[in-house]
Each structure stands twice: as C-alpha cells, then as structure tokens.
Amino acid sequence: MNIKRHILLAFFFLLTNFAFAQTIPNVVRIRLGSSVKFAVRDQTGLYSYQWYRDGKPIANASGAAYTASVAGLYQVISISAEGCKSDLSDGFLLIIEYADLEVSKISEKRYVGPGEAFEYQISVQNNGIIDATGIEVIDKLPSNLKFIGTIGEQIGNVTVADQVITWRIPTLANKQKLVLSLNTTAIKAGTVVNTASVTAIEPDPNLANNMATDIKEIIGDVVVPNVITPNGDGRNDVFKIDGLELHPNHTLFIFNRWGNEVYRSNGPYKNDWNGNGLNEGTYYYLLKIKEKNGSERSTTGWITLIKD
Structure with a gap:
C-alpha cells in the first residue's frame, strides 16, 4: 500500500493559511525567533508520521503537525494503520529572516600627540538576508578624546551630546556598508580606548559583531632613561x-x-x-x-x- 500526502497546512502568527505543496517547494518566510506550524491536512486512515528537514528525519517528530523554527526544507512521510509508508511529500522551504549588523571602528595608523587632530572611521554593514531598519550606532567618546566634527558627507543623522556620538540610519540593505568619518583630538598623552556599538529593529543572530573597540596610543614628550x-x-x-x-x-x-x-x-x-x-x-x-x-x-x- 503506497500512500502519498502532498498537502500540508501552514499556520502563520496564529492565523490559519492553507498552502498546497508543488514540485517546486513553497517558500515560507518568518522572522528570527518566530515559528511556523506545518500539518498534514487529510489524516484519514493514517496512524503516524515522520517529519524530515533537508532530507533527514527529525527526532521525535512523529505527529500530524510539526512546529518549525529552523531554516530548511520540510517534508513528511505518512504511515497507515497497516504499517504502509508513503513517499516523501513535497514540502515547504522555510527561510529565517534576520539582519546581521557588523560594526567596526578604526583610527588613523599614523602617530599623533596631544592636541593633534586625527581621524576615526566607523563602518556598519548588514550581513543578513533582509533590510535592516532603525539602525543606531552609538560611540561613547572617552574623557581624553575631543570631538571636532564629521568629515565629508554621510547618510543618516549624526548628533553629539555629552561625549556620545549617535548615528541614526533609516535603512541598510543586505550587504550594504556605510562609513562615518570623525575628526577628533586627544587632550593628553596615553592610551585611548574607544568602543562603538550598533542596534536595529530586526532580530540579529550574531551579537558578537555588534561592538567594536579601537585602541590608540597618543604619543607624549621624548623621555630618555638613564x-x-x-x-x-x-x-x-x-x-x-x-x-x-x-x-x-x-x-x-x-x-x-x-x-x-x-x-x-x-x-x-x-x-x-x-x-x-x-x-x-x-x-x-x-x-x-x-x-x-x-x-x-x-x-x-x-x-x-x-x-x-
């Protein structure tokens, strides 16, 4: 006995939607952190099921419905009361949408002393698969660093208050990169540690690249040991x-x-x-x-x- 079930149900955000699988899988998109439920619609005469992701069986996934939150191609095998198995159904390709923002901050490599202007560059890039919106880059300048101004034109809005530089960008497309150049000066000799961070409205799966730190040595007077x-x-x-x-x-x-x-x-x-x-x-x-x-x-x- 060969039972083949091609029809699955997809439930999105508590709303029931019926999707009919084709030879080319239907594409289902959800935001990172969300989930979607797939289910066999016609369960007449069936005893159990086995769900698959990317052609591999999913452990303990033997019910008529399966809630998915991991990207991949989802299919199911139906098993009758007599033990007959169907072929793998056509399926749904689940795509997880996210915006992965990466920030970096780099100072000029040349040697500078107190009171000498030098440049920082802050760059932000979207490594995700959807546009990022409501981007906000925060750069808290240490007390030894004085902000002079921005260099050239920039996309977005830059404000400075109480040693905090805020760079707001409305939208950053997938793989798009923007750079903000800042002119600064150090008040005294020593090590300047400066950190920038970035956030957006969309979920970000990799928070490790949302902060970047630059270490700049400000050179003081000539000192000779004896x-x-x-x-x-x-x-x-x-x-x-x-x-x-x-x-x-x-x-x-x-x-x-x-x-x-x-x-x-x-x-x-x-x-x-x-x-x-x-x-x-x-x-x-x-x-x-x-x-x-x-x-x-x-x-x-x-x-x-x-x-x-």
Whole structure:
C-alpha cells in the first residue's frame, strides 16, 4: 500500500493559511525567533508520521503537525494503520529572516600627540538576508578624546551630546556598508580606548559583531632613561626612548667616558641598543631631533650600563 500526502497546512502568527505543496517547494518566510506550524491536512486512515528537514528525519517528530523554527526544507512521510509508508511529500522551504549588523571602528595608523587632530572611521554593514531598519550606532567618546566634527558627507543623522556620538540610519540593505568619518583630538598623552556599538529593529543572530573597540596610543614628550640592565628579564634590557615616534627625523649617538663614539643610529633609532660588547659603566648620549617646522634641537645625558 503506497500512500502519498502532498498537502500540508501552514499556520502563520496564529492565523490559519492553507498552502498546497508543488514540485517546486513553497517558500515560507518568518522572522528570527518566530515559528511556523506545518500539518498534514487529510489524516484519514493514517496512524503516524515522520517529519524530515533537508532530507533527514527529525527526532521525535512523529505527529500530524510539526512546529518549525529552523531554516530548511520540510517534508513528511505518512504511515497507515497497516504499517504502509508513503513517499516523501513535497514540502515547504522555510527561510529565517534576520539582519546581521557588523560594526567596526578604526583610527588613523599614523602617530599623533596631544592636541593633534586625527581621524576615526566607523563602518556598519548588514550581513543578513533582509533590510535592516532603525539602525543606531552609538560611540561613547572617552574623557581624553575631543570631538571636532564629521568629515565629508554621510547618510543618516549624526548628533553629539555629552561625549556620545549617535548615528541614526533609516535603512541598510543586505550587504550594504556605510562609513562615518570623525575628526577628533586627544587632550593628553596615553592610551585611548574607544568602543562603538550598533542596534536595529530586526532580530540579529550574531551579537558578537555588534561592538567594536579601537585602541590608540597618543604619543607624549621624548623621555630618555638613564640606566639599562641587559640581563634578559624583559625590564630595561634596551635603551628605550619614549616619544621618538613623533620625531622620525633624528639621530642618536652614544659615547664612552673618553668621548669615543660606540654607537650611532642608522636612520631613526629603533630602541634596540643594549650595550652589546661593552663593559659596565657610564656612557653619554647625544640625541639630535629635527622638528616638523624644520628647527633642530639636541638632547644630551648619561646612561649607566649594568650587567648582572
């Protein structure tokens, strides 16, 4: 006995809708987090059922109806009281609709100091399968960061209040990406940690990419140490001069106590001198820096080299 059932019922949002399966499956769309009920309409003479998703049996799905919330092609086999099985029915292709928003925030890679303007870029992209609406990007600026303004034209509306930048976008289509460029300046030297977040009206299955953090180091004044201990413990192993990143045009000279040159940087100093091959003792340095305005300045001092 071969029983074939081709007709399923689909119930959407508590409203009963009759859908007749064809050779090409009917497409059913629901929002992420919702569900739809499929059922065998004509149950005369039938004993049990087996529901399938994407051609594989679903565990414990043996009733005349099945509530689905996972995307896939749903079909059913009917079993008569005598144990005869039908062929797989035609089915419904269930598509889960969602908007997957991804935000990123990136600062300029160049070195900057306090009071020097630099740019941030905030980008938001919809990786989902439907349009996202009511998008809101929030960027809470840390206290060390001052907002100057936006750069170029932007889609949507940007407002700033109490160090909070709010970027509202009416609609973002599937795979569409928008970028907002911000001009800022840091008040003082140090590490600036800045995080942006994004939300929308539609459900988002991947909240991990709804926030993005940028870490920017604001370079301070040139600071030269006066001792190095190259013993491999990770502390003071090299002669490290802070702040040279803002002054790429410089040369470092190191002399022994008799005035003999023992080291000269080949171009910008790479913070890598460790006194290799030299005896313990006091050495002297001369740091020549060419400023951005073309002027030159020199800094001198002493270094104590200690070898444990």
